[in-house]
Amino acid sequence: MADNSTNTLNEPTRTQKNLLAQLEIDTRLLGMVGAFVVLCLVFNFLTDGRFLTPRNIFNLTIQTVSVAIMATGMVFVIVTRNIDLSVGSLLATCSAMMAMTQTLVAPQWLGLELGHGMIAPISIGVGLVTGIVIGAFHGWLVGYLTIPAFIVTLGGLFVWRNVAWHLTGGQTIGPLDQNFQSFGGINGTLGVTGSWIFGVIAVAFALYGLYSARRAKLRHDFPVKPVWAELVIAAIVVVAILGFVAILNAYEIPTRRLQRMFEARGEVMPEGFTTGYGIPYSVLILIVVAVVMTLVAQKTRLGRYIFAFGGNPEAAQLSGIRTRSLIVKVFMIVGILCAISAIVASARQTFHSNDIGTLDELRVIAAAVIGGTALSGGLGTIYGAILGALIMQSLQSGMAMVGVDAPYQNIVVGIVLVLAVYIDILYRKRTGS
Amino acid sequence: MADVIDRSGTPLIELRNMSKAFGGIRAVDDVTIDLFGGEVVGVLGHNGAGKSVLMKMLSGALPRDSGEIYINGQKADINNPRDARKYNIETIYQYLALADNLDAASNLFLGRELTTPVGLVDDAAMEAETRKIMGRLTPNFRRFSTPVAGLSGGQRQSVAISRAVYFNAKILIMDEPTAALGVEETAMVAELIDELKKQGIGIFLIDHDIHQVKNLCDRASVMKNGKLVGTVEVDKVSEDDILGMIILGKKPEMAA
Numbered sequence: 001m002a003d004n005s006t007n008t009l010n011e012p013t014r015t016q017k018n019l020l021a022q023l024e025i026d027t028r029l030l031g032m033v034g035a036f037v038v039l040c041l042v043f044n045f046l047t048d049g050r051f052l053t054p055r056n057i058f059n060l061t062i063q064t065v066s067v068a069i070m071a072t073g074m075v076f077v078i079v080t081r082n083i084d085l086s087v088g089s090l091l092a093t094c095s096a097m098m099a100m101t102q103t104l105v106a107p108q109w110l111g112l113e114l115g116h117g118m119i120a121p122i123s124i125g126v127g128l129v130t131g132i133v134i135g136a137f138h139g140w141l142v143g144y145l146t147i148p149a150f151i152v153t154l155g156g157l158f159v160w161r162n163v164a165w166h167l168t169g170g171q172t173i174g175p176l177d178q179n180f181q182s183f184g185g186i187n188g189t190l191g192v193t194g195s196w197i198f199g200v201i202a203v204a205f206a207l208y209g210l211y212s213a214r215r216a217k218l219r220h221d222f223p224v225k226p227v228w229a230e231l232v233i234a235a236i237v238v239v240a241i242l243g244f245v246a247i248l249n250a251y252e253i254p255t256r257r258l259q260r261m262f263e264a265r266g267e268v269m270p271e272g273f274t275t276g277y278g279i280p281y282s283v284l285i286l287i288v289v290a291v292v293m294t295l296v297a298q299k300t301r302l303g304r305y306i307f308a309f310g311g312n313p314e315a316a317q318l319s320g321i322r323t324r325s326l327i328v329k330v331f332m333i334v335g336i337l338c339a340i341s342a343i344v345a346s347a348r349q350t351f352h353s354n355d356i357g358t359l360d361e362l363r364v365i366a367a368a369v370i371g372g373t374a375l376s377g378g379l380g381t382i383y384g385a386i387l388g389a390l391i392m393q394s395l396q397s398g399m400a401m402v403g404v405d406a407p408y409q410n411i412v413v414g415i416v417l418v419l420a421v422y423i424d425i426l427y428r429k430r431t432g433s
Numbered sequence: 434m435a436d437v438i439d440r441s442g443t444p445l446i447e448l449r450n451m452s453k454a455f456g457g458i459r460a461v462d463d464v465t466i467d468l469f470g471g472e473v474v475g476v477l478g479h480n481g482a483g484k485s486v487l488m489k490m491l492s493g494a495l496p497r498d499s500g501e502i503y504i505n506g507q508k509a510d511i512n513n514p515r516d517a518r519k520y521n522i523e524t525i526y527q528y529l530a531l532a533d534n535l536d537a538a539s540n541l542f543l544g545r546e547l548t549t550p551v552g553l554v555d556d557a558a559m560e561a562e563t564r565k566i567m568g569r570l571t572p573n574f575r576r577f578s579t580p581v582a583g584l585s586g587g588q589r590q591s592v593a594i595s596r597a598v599y600f601n602a603k604i605l606i607m608d609e610p611t612a613a614l615g616v617e618e619t620a621m622v623a624e625l626i627d628e629l630k631k632q633g634i635g636i637f638l639i640d641h642d643i644h645q646v647k648n649l650c651d652r653a654s655v656m657k658n659g660k661l662v663g664t665v666e667v668d669k670v671s672e673d674d675i676l677g678m679i680i681l682g683k684k685p686e687m688a689a
Contacts, residue, residue, distance in 0.1 A: 311532035319544035
């Protein structure tokens with residue numbers, strides 16, 4: 001940050017750059033991926049190879065989805081120098097609204113019989129509207145009435161948890177609609193062929209993205225990285241996507257369950273037939289959320305303003321950005337994401353319970369922060385938050401598999417959170433960013 | 434400044450009877466000043482004299498309690514920074530109002546992003562435009578894709594000035610533009626002000642440095658305790674006269 005930067009031209013000749021710089025890989029991302037890989041290998045060793053099985057990886061991904069979805073929204077909240085302590089409670093209220101829609105509104109008010117095809121879409125719509133409205137309300141309190149977000153959402157933490165309780169009379173509501181349950185994870189997957197098709201489409205999109213980014217740079221005569229570096233990155237992306245699909249496909253559906261599935265369709269299962277689960281719908285939802293949120297963050301005015309506001313609220317306002325409505329939009333996004341998480345979370349446990357999403361606010365904040373979102377605002381990435389959620393979940397379920405008692409698990413998670421932020425501070429000091 | 438400015442016609446901008454109070458304190462009290470095209474008017478006064486508040490009412494950053502703004506004789510309705518931008522009023526702030534975490538192009542286009550046909554921000558196009566405009570103002574600037582937090586004061590200021598130039602400012606408000614700058618960079622800004630004057634842009638310059646005011650400004654409007662002490666042509670008064678206006682609130686005898 002010193003004045004000598006005036007003289008150094010920031011484009012040293014390419015030959016001086018080391019390998020990583022030539023690939024233009026975010027070293028921070030690399031560090032997180034590295035930490036995650038080490039973590040997985042250690043647990044795999046401690047559990048005699050049970051940690052890195054298709055089955056466990058499958059479970060790990062579906063356990064991560066709910067927190068990861070909300071964490072992407074928390075990034076925006078923290079980037080704008082706010083905090084949201086109410087996401088777990090908001091999730092519970094959305095879940096309660098959807099559960100009551102399925103068990104009370106649809107059958108008794110609308111007269112839809114059990115298992116009717118419209119039950120899932122209607123209740124999901126109700127959940128999303130609930131999330132948006134409550135989020136907008138939080139945003140209005142923070143942005144227009146200038147009540148600190150900490151206070152608004154601390155209040156929300158109490159209010160929405162107990163609104164959920166009120167809605168259900170404190171009862172557990174279930175089982176939820178069959179179609180609705182398919183968003184929970186194991187009860188709804190793409191299947192082997194569908195997953196491969198999805199993987200190939202994803203690869204095509206990723207390669208097109210890399211190609212068009214390079215073409216845009218060339219069109220304006222900007223420096224581009226060497227072709228071999230582009231190819232290496234493309235190869236990594238392709239292997240990562242297809243590898244992920246292959247692992248999820250490798251987790252085979254148990255024979256008993258397959259037989260029941262065939263029976264349900266009125267067919268007889270061929271002898272020796274096996275197939276894998278493939279990508280769960282819930283993971284698909286997370287992928288869509290991640291792509292959309294990344295697009296919003298990097299490629300839309302809204303995202304640009306969110307980060308500008310986080311970097312310098314006054315500059316944002318002086319630039320003519322409507323900062324108050326910006327805050328409302330950020331909290332609305334979180335509201336929508338809480339509703340989506342509510343779908344996944346309640347569908348995964350197949351019923352709505354009073355304690356659904358309890359302490360999720362802390363997991364979500366921890367995921368965002370481990371993922372490199374700075375509480376001082378202006379800094380944070382969507383992929384970081386998702387990786388943060390994945391690291392937290394791996395840590396927790398890894399320790400559970402090793403046989404660490406729950407209290408000790410939480411002690412470790414707490415220490416890791418603080419340590420991760422400290423390492424991030426050191427990293428930022430060294431790189432000066 | 435030797436150039437003679439024609440002040441017979443309609444002023445480029447007129448602030449009439451502007452007032453603004455914070456609680457019981459009248460930060461700006463019934464102030465009327467004007468500015469012609471191709472002219473630099475210094476707005477002077479102690480800290481707390483109300484000069485920044487007056488300028489913020491013009492730039493839309495602060496709503497005014499009363500008063501009217503006329504641009505080329507037409508009444509202008511300025512209630513927020515977006516309105517001000519519509520009238521081609523650009524502001525360069527003392528504390529370098531940039532978002533530190535964004536790069537030069539994002540800052541330059543902040544609030545007015547170039548977009549692709551589908552409505553996404555077009556970073557490549559914005560960087561290309563930024564390279565063009567900044568290449569003219571500061572030819573050896575290269576750090577287009579790093580956050581501006583890593584830039585020097587002068588480089589940051591040149592981002593802010595580039596923004597004003599790029600969007601065709603007609604009226605420029607500069608709030609101590611050289612306060613954070615070194616000697617060389619200050620000279621660069623002074624040169625730039627001259628350049629902008631020649632293009633017929635009117636500039637309000639808030640500055641504490643009397644010497645600089647004598648050098649750069651055509652007229653000076655001095656404020657004290659929220660009130661306008663008076664407006665003088667800087668060539669017709671001495672530095673001491675101006676100091677007297679600032680410190681004592683005393684208007685010199687022969688003032689214009």
